[in-house]
Amino acid sequence: MPVTFHIPGTLREFTDGRNTIEIEQSPATLADALSALWKLYPRVRDRMATEQGQIREHVNLFIGDENVRYTGGLASPIAAGSEIWIIPAISGGWGVTSGPGRERPAKFGIVDSREKESLFVFRLTGTVVREFRRTMLKGHELAEFREQLLDWFRQFRRDLPWRRTKDPYRIWLSEIMLQQTRVAVVIPYYERFVERFPNVQSLATAPENEVLRLWSGLGYYGRARNLQKAAQQVVVRHGGNFPANLEELLALPGIGNYTAPAVLSIAFGEKLAVLDGNVARVLARIGTIGGYLRESQRWQGLQEMANSLLDPESPGDWNQAMMELGATRCTPKSPQCLICPVAQFCEGCKLGIAGSLPEKRKKHATVEIHLAAAVFADENGWTLLLPPPEDQNNESLADYVPATVSRLWHFPTVPVSGDSVAKLRSVLGELVAKKQNGNLRLFAAGKIRHTVTYRAITVQPYRINTKKLPRIKGAERVPLQEVTVLPVSNLTRKIARAALEAVSSVSQKRRELSFR
DNA sequence: ATCCAGAGAG
């Protein structure tokens, strides 16, 4: 009789999706059985055991109904045919191992009863299906959640230079540096920076070059410039005292909705919850929040959730704990739910779907754009190009045709639906003197396809042969063969080529005719 | 909402 391991959802990605694994040999002890399992699936080992080979604190093992904690741990004897259950620390749930579309029978519900320091196992019959929904922690559960996370953070927090100060200037500096770079990279930069610029005054009065030199290697130099600009504003407007309220902080360049609450909570203990990418991911998993998180309404909802979870007693630690959890445990890929201090409060973990949250942004559906372009050609083969559009304040840039086609020199272009000739004529009528317009003859050249990000553009070029080029305000005259003497986009080049080919095929036909 | 800048993954 083989020994069977039951694998939790959180580990299945390491077992080729299997939820049970049979060990054919007859292991004498749990340690032997685990060795056999880990040999088959080595990555399971990392999640279950420390490097020293100890079972991680948040992993529970059951042989049948017995928690191995009380049957001798790794030395527990294994009988032939034993069923061994690997259970992540989940409490307060009722064996919720199913979600929509994942009909798995629920085997266990575990309630962690702290008073008795023991675990109770409940066998459930049938299937439990939980809806995919948002949950809000409150009351006793919320208090417990806060305590667990803060305890974890205070125990495991890394000793980082900016965690040894309450100086808002230094907190701010670290936040700006950390926005863009890993902790390990930031440390030496941070230390050099505060040594040279120990306070906001020294930063404000430094030559910009020196600031950039100390920043050099971190990238995002615009943020270094903003940093100094903000320091100067702090000195001039606030007498060198770092503003301690949200509005004034947000008014400083480079400080936005993330940085302001971070500085205020950590340096001043203000009760403001931060929401960055890490925190958002944690929240999405805790509350099983589907959809793309950056969508404005959803992001707002996440901010509210963050606000409600914030521990009012220690907002700074709380915010850092949430971010640290996201950075070190609740990571984007394969979250370590098995060793997460708050797994028991996490719907995503309970449903075994934490790793598939948050959802990716849906690809922007491609928008089909149909345009018609006018390619004038005079007797000498010269054409007309319009200048790059000025800033369009009143018109959405995306809808503005020349901008769609690129903000460079371009042929007169109009959006069309239906009769493109008529549309182009009417628009040209506004540009070109009336008497000339009536005589314009439009020859359709080959259609052009062009793709820019999510836009699929089809252009119908019309060649318009004229004796003299019309006068159009701002337009520039160039030889059609050499439109590239002005800065043009690839699309404009394609249009020019199509217009040239069209005319050559026309003249070829004429030649063919004349030979007869 | 959308754009931008810059970095990093693939």
Added chain:
DNA sequence: CTCTCTGGAT
């Protein structure tokens, strides 16, 4: 190279 991600700005 392209695609994706992030926080700020508008």
